[in-house]
Amino acid sequence: FDLVLYNDSDSIGTKNIHAACRVLDLHDIAHAWPVMQKTNFLRKLFSARMKKQLRKSVSSFDGIFTSSAGLSTYFEQHFSIKSTVVLNLRNSNSLPRPKTKKIGFFGRIRDYDAMVLLIESCKKIGFSPIFAGDGPCVDRLTKNYPNIDYRGPFDENELNELMAEIDIMYALYNPERENIRRGALPVKMFDAAAFGRPTVTTANTPMGEFCLKNKLGTVATFGDVDAVSNAILDAYELDVVVNHTEEDEQKKFMTVIESILDTHQEGSS
Incomplete structure (x- = not known):
């Protein structure tokens, strides 16, 4: 080569x-x-x-x-x-937001606590979460929450359809994880922005700072249901404009x- x-x-x-x-x-x-x-x-x-x-x-x-x-x-x-x-x-491909109070997590489902945090936060404010992807926590999540809207693994062609259903992307991670503390940025935040969806991500982390600086969404303290609920409500009213291509x-x-x-x-x- x-x-x-x-x-x-x-x-x-x-x-x-x-x-x-x-x-x-x-x-x-x-x-x-x-x-x-x-x-x-x-x-x-x-x-x-x-x-x-x-x-x-x-x-x-x-x-x-x-x-x-x-x-x-x-x-x-x-x-x-x-x-x-x-x-x-990715390049902007903004889709009309359905305004049906749906929030998505599309990707590897690794952090069970983060998924539960989303479910409990949505219950508090009347939102509906949609989960898609594979990962080590899928079985545990679907067993303990059998009524959640879980779509299974997805490919690039199905991402458009999933994005069309949601108003907000969820990308909240435990800040104790080294990659989160050191500055990893979630691809799903960029994907969401390209489709015109704001993201809720983790406060007091490089990804949270990037999100706020570039007006890509809102932030919340990991583990705090009230903070996450409020961040979801704030994101629901937020419009996202992508400035980089x-x-x-x-x-x-x-x-x-x-x-x-x-x-x-x-x-x-």
Whole structure:
């Protein structure tokens, strides 16, 4: 291959792939995932090995991308990694909002407490949540809340239909999670904005600050039903306008890729 793009740091150990140029996309903190839900000796050991492998491999990459300014700062401070920030944007495809008091969570269902928080907050103010996606907490959630509107896994083609049904996106995460504290930005927030939907996300986190600064939605304290309920009501009245385009981010991405390939070609000639 002329170039291989590695999808996050958990892919850098992939064997038998030979490329003239190697690029790493650090869109999350992969070594934080093993210790996110449960913490024991084996999980800590696995996480530590992932960190060690990342540090060892950094110099072998010709370019590195991150998906937010916060993650870029984290990887520079802790791993001496210089990166280019490329946001996970999509072009605006605004749909009429149905105004039926429906709020969606579309994505990996990993955090049971966050899902319960949405359900209980909606009960308080007469909203209806819609869940779509797979994940380790699906069975527990549907067992304990058998009457919720769960649509199962979905693909890109079905996302338009799901977005058309909701007024608000839910992207509230536990701020104790390392990737949330360090600056990860939820793709579903950008997806929602592209379809003209505001997002409710976590207060006092980089994602919450980004959300407010760019007028993409409202924020609430994780675990506080009253705060989440109020944030949902505020978001219901909010209009979202996207000021950045997918092409802006693609241009940044391709500028780096073309520079890497040009440098390699010059070195080979």
